[in-house]
Amino acid sequence: MKFLDEAKVYIRSGDGGAGAVSFRREKFIEFGGPDGGDGGRGGDVWVEAVNGLNTLIDFRYQQHFKAAIGTHGMGRNRTGANGASVTLKVPVGTQIFEEDNETLIVDLVTEGQRFKLAAGGNGGFGNAHFKSSTNQAPNWANPGLAGEEKTIWLRLKLIADAGLVGLPNAGKSTFLATCTRARPKIANYPFTTLHPNLGVATIDGREFIIADIPGLIEGAHEGVGLGDRFLGHVERTRVLLHLVSAQEEDVAKAYKTVRHELEAYGEGITDKPEIVALSQIDVIDADELKKKAKALAKACGKTPLQLSAVAGIGMTETLRALRAVITDPEGTGE
DSSP states (O other): OOOOOOEEEEEEEOOOOOOOOOBBBBTTOOOOOBOOOOOOOOOEEEEETTTOOOOOTTHHHHOEHHHHHHHOOOOTTBBOOOOOOOOEEOOOOOEEEESSSSEEEEEETTOEEEEEEOOOOOOOOOGGGGGSSSOOOOOOOOOOOOOEEEEEEEEEOOOOOOOEETTSSHHHHHHHHHSSSSSOOOSSSTTTOSSSSEEEEEEETTTEEEEEEOOTTTGGGOOOTTOSSSGGGGTSEEEEEEEEEEEOHHHHHHHHHHHHHHHHHHTGGGSEEEEEEEGGGSSOOOHHHHHHHHHHHHHHHHEEEBBBBTTTOOOOOOOOOHHHHHHTTTOOOO
């Protein structure tokens, strides 16, 4: 299934049905009086977060959603039927914005969460509604109110517990494929990952979700490479795993490049707990590994973990470190 994390759609709620102008006509009943019923209410437009979706691809093939209009009122005081509502099914983590793509309408962060995007128009009153002691035969009725229409933007931000960041070819996809059942594309060239991937990792009987996003390069916040818009998918994570490849000539520079792009993106990403790991350590010798680990520790201010997803080195320790932050983000030890 192709990944799509942004879509523009047009919605319109249903118009209300018109009220009826009618008078009672029965044999042997004189002066039957008005009996026009009210119109039905127009259908609403709802959005609902559902399980089992992780892309907005469905909205590439349908961009217009219109609720049904209310049925007009009828004689014998019959009220028209309400129009059927429509519901947009979206993945958990979807944000709805106004047409300016800046004004947030609702953020759907839990499964089953619903929100009314456009209310249907009320049905008009029939002439029976207007009868009184001084006006016993009104010959008018109200039209139904018009529904609402608007253009909205849907923007998906995946919900995961941990996010993988790093330069292209830092081993993020290999890490995800090794510890989860996700099968991202893996190859020995930059930007193998073109869209975010999710996987569920299990360690010591506990599960948590990991998100892998395309690699960042210098100038990503200015649109270089694939840009930095995919960072939105790690905004909701509790911890970041920053992978720096041991194959990099200058691991300190590689670390600082990604950190700079995270800072340029903003949105509080740099405030999240960060676990730094030197990856792909199976491709260098022990002396070089020691030098690069020391250089990376100086750059990030902490001792980095060392791992190789291919060789299975350090994976358990890394997953336990992630789980520890996820279950106790404040580090209280509780």
